[in-house]
Amino acid sequence: MAAAGKAEYFQRELSFEEKFFHPGPAGKSLEAGCGNGVFQQRLGLDSYGLDLDLGYLQANPCRHLVCAYMERMPFKDACFDHAYAITSLQYTDFGKAFAELLRVTRKGGRIGFTLPNAFSLAGLHRALLLLLNHYRFQGKPLPRPKMEATPWLTARVLGDARVKAVKASGSEVAFYPWGKGHWPWLEARLPCFLKVLFGREVFYLLEKR
DSSP states (O other): OOOOSSOGGGOOOSHHHHHHHOSOOOSOEEEETOTTSTTHHHHOTTSEEEESOHHHHHTOOOSEEEEOOGGGOOSOTTOEEEEEESSOGGGSOHHHHHHHHHHHEEEEEEEEEEEEBTTSHHHHHHHHHHHTTOOEETTEEOOOOSOOBOHHHHHHHHTOTTEEEEEEEEEOSSOOSSTTSSOHHHHTTSOHHHHHHHSSEEEEEEEEO
16 A cells, blocks of 8 residues: 555555464455455455455455445355455444454464554554545545454453454554655564553454354
8 A cells, every 4th residue: 555645654665564464374364444454465366355345356456345334234144264354343333343354264264463552653644644634545534433442442452252362462662744754674673562551553353252
């Protein structure tokens, strides 16, 4: 995803997502909120993608694409080995969308997703852009996030009896809203709990019980 306009703080390559979620076990995979397939292509062109935006789906090179709400996925129970939601759950009814991710994933399958962090420096920058109505992607106003990561949400997700926590982390703790936006050499030296508490995004990888 390449952004333009004033909300440039969320630009970055998928290097962290690739390192965090991959290599994963082989199997039938879904990305919910796949957009134009930037992350989904890492799952393979035969992976399944779901998004509500037809424009993004038309630009997605993957073969199995569905236009639908994440809160009401048109898939059978336990039909995927792995399900991911990268930078998309924050725009949904989180409880319903998370329940759908669980429903369509088989027992023992992995569920990976990200959420913007309300307590990061980037979160403060995002809140300021929202206040000034400058939160944009390619010159157009972005929908306001309905959900952001907090320590309480992280504790609730990792303690959910329906899943087993595999790992959690965060990216871009030392954020600044210009240039590349962070210092990778510093990120590599920070302990994981600081990344979860203060990273720009929080990354969760779970296994369905």
